[in-house]
Amino acid sequence: MLFLSVLSSCLAGVAALPPYGGSQEFFFKGHDLSSLKMLEDGGCIYKDTTRHNQTMPADDILAGGGMNSVRLRVWVNPVDGTYGLQYNLDLAKRFQQKGFKIYLDFHFAEDPQKQPPPAAWPTTLGPLALTLRGYVKDTLVSFHEAGINLDLVALGNEIRHGMLWPLGQADVDVEPWPATVANFSNLAILYKAARAGVDDAIYAGVRKPEVMIHIDNGWNLTLQQRWFGALTANGVPTTAWDVFGFSFYPFYGTAATFDNLRTSLNTLAEEYRKPIQVVETDYPAICNGEYHPIPPSSEPEIPYSIAGQTIWTDDVIKIVQDVPYGLGRGVHYWEPAWLNSTSLGSNCSDAILFTADYSNPAQTVGYSRTSVHMFQVRA
Ligand SMILES: *[C@@H]1O[C@H](CO)[C@@H](O)[C@H](O)[C@H]1NC(C)=O
Ligand SMILES: *[C@@H]1O[C@H](CO)[C@@H](O)[C@H](O)[C@H]1NC(C)=O
Ligand SMILES: *[C@@H]1O[C@H](CO)[C@@H](O)[C@H](O)[C@H]1NC(C)=O
């Protein structure tokens, strides 16, 4: 909490900041900007309140706050194209030109909440796995052909309950343990197919991205140990992914504490000796019970406020930075610029990093909050 006082003195020094953590490896300070093109196309603009409300692209404002990478989600054949392949190629090209690392988050579905397979995909396991493999390869080749180097690729989004339901549905709470392992058998086949699609792409000339498995509730060690235990018990070697990605949110349950996150990440680093990132987090600026009962924060000392957004994220960075062996490699804030979806899936009304002004229906304006500088608190 003391770190806030150094904010203003840090603003000028983005490039000069030393790397995070005990590692000389790149530390991702990312924002998920998946919706930005849709918002811009719909007339949203952004203003930098530290530059006399100068109108600027949101990514430039966030870069001024220390962002060095952008996360983008890709859906299979979405109806209106938003989050589809071409949409992502356009955004990724723009962000890569500005020097940001690109992290592609494969959803393998049009509806991430329920993980159903795309309507046109086969409904039996073998053919589905083949289609998945081909889709991963083709997508990666498309980025390559568009001149985009992907740095990080997640094969599935928050796949705690598997992906490509019902065939790939999985549940770590099935008992006894041999039944858990059996329950993960289809998911393992599908994951291996997706991973083979990455190898196919490399064979076709694509530069190898880091491959991530992304699970939610990163604070829950039991969940993660069982999940990765069941996957590897099905013959998926630990070499089949390069980096763990976890979501960590304060408002879905009070067990999502910093202590639990630290224990979980540190233990997994000891057990697997693999890089780890927190790939989705956010913290409410406004939570006043206007639409829903106020959910308790898992770290109630941190206020729901703009200052609280920075404190929360900086504390998460510190925990990742302190993961043993320098294996903590990044933190990503989820959709800080989403001016018309400000709750970001929470029961609080606003967890983004801009204050939206809707007074002109033709042009929503996002004014940067001081929390856009969250990645500059810690050098
Ligand atoms: C947000 O605004 C964009 C651009 O106008 C529009 O396409 C999209 O449907 C809106 N989303 C929501 C959740 O209102
Ligand atoms: C920036 O815009 C906000 C919102 O309209 C306003 O409150 C503030 O005074 C403006 N700042 C400057 C420097 O113009
Ligand atoms: C795994 O268990 C869940 C919960 O019982 C079930 O919905 C799913 O179909 C099972 N998956 C497989 C492949 O058996």
Ligand SMILES: *[C@@H]1O[C@H](CO)[C@@H](O)[C@H](O)[C@H]1NC(C)=O
């Ligand atoms: C942690 O995950 C395990 C496995 O899914 C689950 O049984 C347990 O209830 C979770 N813990 C909490 C506090 O939700």
Ligand SMILES: *[C@@H]1O[C@H](CO)[C@@H](O)[C@H](O)[C@H]1NC(C)=O
């Ligand atoms: C949000 O609040 C509603 C009640 O308005 C509740 O049913 C729901 O579980 C809450 N959702 C979350 C994610 O906390």
